[in-house]
Amino acid sequence: AMRLIAEERRQQTLPLLLAAPLSSTEIVLGKYLGAVCFAVLLVALWGGMLCGLLLGTELDLGRLLASLLGLLLLSASLFALALWVSALASQPAVAAVATFAGGLLLMLLQQGGESGVVAYLSPLTHYERFLRGEVALADLAFFGVLIVGFLALAIRRLDALRVQA
Numbered sequence: 001a002m003r004l005i006a007e008e009r010r011q012q013t014l015p016l017l018l019a020a021p022l023s024s025t026e027i028v029l030g031k032y033l034g035a036v037c038f039a040v041l042l043v044a045l046w047g048g049m050l051c052g053l054l055l056g057t058e059l060d061l062g063r064l065l066a067s068l069l070g071l072l073l074l075s076a077s078l079f080a081l082a083l084w085v086s087a088l089a090s091q092p093a094v095a096a097v098a099t100f101a102g103g104l105l106l107m108l109l110q111q112g113g114e115s116g117v118v119a120y121l122s123p124l125t126h127y128e129r130f131l132r133g134e135v136a137l138a139d140l141a142f143f144g145v146l147i148v149g150f151l152a153l154a155i156r157r158l159d160a161l162r163v164q165a
Contacts, residue, residue: 001082002096004031005158006089014161024158028151032083039075043068063133070130073143074123078103080150087157 008014017027047068053059082099089095110122119125123146126139 001035001079002086002089002092002099004035004083005086005154006092006095007086009090010092018158018162024155024162027158028083028087028154032080032151032154035079035083036076039072039079043072043075046071060133063131066130066133066135069135070127070139073130073140074127077123077143077146077150080147080154081106084150084154084157087154087161 005014008017018024020027022030047064050059050064078099081102082095085099085102086092086095089098106122107124108122110119110124123143126142129136129139
């Protein structure tokens, strides 16, 4: 994910991409959907591996599907963060370190308190509910807002880069 946009800047192909008859929204969504398709493939493979356990034991399929959905939403939100950081950075290595630090910071917000507002802002707090088999609209909305927010920031950054070019 670190190379989504930062690699374009490093190889100096970003001006060509920005000159294409595509809006910044289309560029960001195209890159994001490509990354999310990769995450869907990984989650589907992990889910298939776990379904292989059905041959020898019983599984709670509802809990398994909720957990896989939570993992997909967590991955999608981290890919959105990575895309935004990649739009900010000019080098892929810097984007990788900053994305790791930002993702870790988001995860560590859970340690801010068990019932506090800070803990509620952690994606892990919402992901744990999926692991328990609970699919709540509030958790789906949290991940949706997180994804849309980071994508909107990435679109704004690309618009700013387009103006500079």
